[in-house]
Amino acid sequence: xxxxxxxxxxxxxxxxxxxxxxxxxxxxxxxxxxxxxxxxxxxxxxxxxxxxxxxxxxxxxxxxxxxxxxxxxxxxxxxxxxxxxxxxxxxxxxxxxxxxxxxxxxxxxxxxxxxxxxxxxxxxxxxxxxxxxxxxxxxxxxxxxxxxxxxxxxxxxxxxxxxxxxxxxxxxxxxxxxxxxxxxxxxxxxxxxxxxxxxxxxxxxxxxxxxxxxxxxxxxxxxxxxxxxxxxxxxxxxxx
Amino acid sequence: xxxxxxxxxxxxxxxxxxxxxxxxxxxxxxxxxxxxxxxxxxxxxxxxxxxxxxxxxxxxxxxxxxx
Numbered sequence: 289x290x291x292x293x294x295x296x297x298x299x300x301x302x303x304x305x306x307x308x309x310x311x312x313x314x315x316x317x318x319x320x321x322x323x324x325x326x327x328x329x330x331x332x333x334x335x336x337x338x339x340x341x342x343x344x345x346x347x348x349x350x351x352x353x354x355x356x357x358x359x360x361x362x363x364x365x366x367x368x369x370x371x372x373x374x375x376x377x378x379x380x381x382x383x384x385x386x387x388x389x390x391x392x393x394x395x396x397x398x399x400x401x402x403x404x405x406x407x408x409x410x411x412x413x414x415x416x417x418x419x420x421x422x423x424x425x426x427x428x429x430x431x432x433x434x435x436x437x438x439x440x441x442x443x444x445x446x447x448x449x450x451x452x453x454x455x456x457x458x459x460x461x462x463x464x465x466x467x468x469x470x471x472x473x474x475x476x477x478x479x480x481x482x483x484x485x486x487x488x489x490x491x492x493x494x495x496x497x498x499x500x501x502x503x504x505x506x507x508x509x510x511x512x513x514x515x516x517x518x519x520x521x522x523x524x525x526x527x528x
Numbered sequence: 529x530x531x532x533x534x535x536x537x538x539x540x541x542x543x544x545x546x547x548x549x550x551x552x553x554x555x556x557x558x559x560x561x562x563x564x565x566x567x568x569x570x571x572x573x574x575x576x577x578x579x580x581x582x583x584x585x586x587x588x589x590x591x592x593x594x595x
Contacts, residue, residue, distance in 0.1 A: 362533045362534050363533055366541070369541045376551045377554050380551065380552055381555045381558065384555070385559075
C-alpha cells in the first residue's frame with residue numbers, strides 16, 4: 289500500500305524535476321509537495337483527518353478490498369458456473385413438466401379410451417348375413433361374405449371406379465367386410481343387401497355400393513369408410 | 529479441493545455443449561430421483577393403508593383378474 293503511494297508521489301514529482309534550478313526552489317517544491325493532501329495524508333494533518341486507526345482512515349486513502357477477496361480463481365469460477373447450471377437445470381425441469389402436463393391433458397383419459405372400442409363375437413354371425421352395431425355413435429356394417437361374394441369383389445375391375453380401391457385394401461380377412469355405415473354423400477345410413485350391385489343402397493339420393501362397399505353409381509364421391517379394427521383371436525373382432 | 533474443482537471445470541464446464549448436456553441430463557435425473565423419493569416417502573407414511581398393501585388379504589392366491 290505504502291509502496292504504491294510512494295510510487296504515485298514519485299510519478300507526480302518526476303515531471304517537475306527539470307524545472308528545478310536551485311536547492312531553495314527544490315525545497316519550496318518539496319514543501320508544496322508535502323502540503324498536497326491528496327497524495328500524502330500521513331505527512332499532512334488535514335482538518336478532516338480521521339485518525340490513523342484502520343477503521344477510521346482518511347477518506348482519500350484507497351481502501352483495502354482484501355476482506356472481500358476470498359477463494360481461488362477456480363473455486364470462484366466453479367461456484368458461479370454451478371449456480372448458473374443449477375438454475376438452468378431447475379428451469380429445464382419446470383419446462384419439461386409444463387410440456388408433460390399439457391400433453392397429458394390433451395391425451396384421452398382411460399374412461400374415454402374404454403368407450404372407444406367395441407368387441408364383437410363373430411361366431412354369432414352366419415355366412416351371408418349383415419350385422420349393424422353402434423360404434424362411437426355411428427353404425428358399423430359387418431358382413432360375413434360368402435365365397436361367391438369374395439370372388440365377385442376381387443375380380444371386379446376396380447380401376448374404372450370413381451374411388452378406385454382394390455378389395456384387399458378394404459378387408460383384413462376376405463370373409464369379413466367391416467365398414468362405417470355412413471353414406472359418403474350426405475351421411476344417410478345405406479340399406480344392406482339392396483341396390484343394383486348386391487351391396488348397399490342409400491335411399492336418400494340413390495347411391496349404390498357393391499359387395500366391397502365401393503361406390504358404383506349415384507352421387508356419393510367416395511367408398512364407404514373402413515374403420516380401424518383388429519382380430520385379436522379367431523371369432524373375435526375389436527373395432528377401434 | 530482446487531484440483532478437484534479444476535478437474536470438474538476442465539471436464540464439464542469448459543465446453544458449452546458438454547455443460548448443457550450435463551445440465552439437461554442432471555435435470556432429468558433429479559426429476560426421476562425426486563419422484564421416486566417422494567413416492568417412497570408417501571408409501572412410508574401410508575404404510576398398511578394402501579391397496580397394494582392389503583391386496584393379498586382380499587385377492588388371496590387368485591389370478592389377478594381385476595385390479
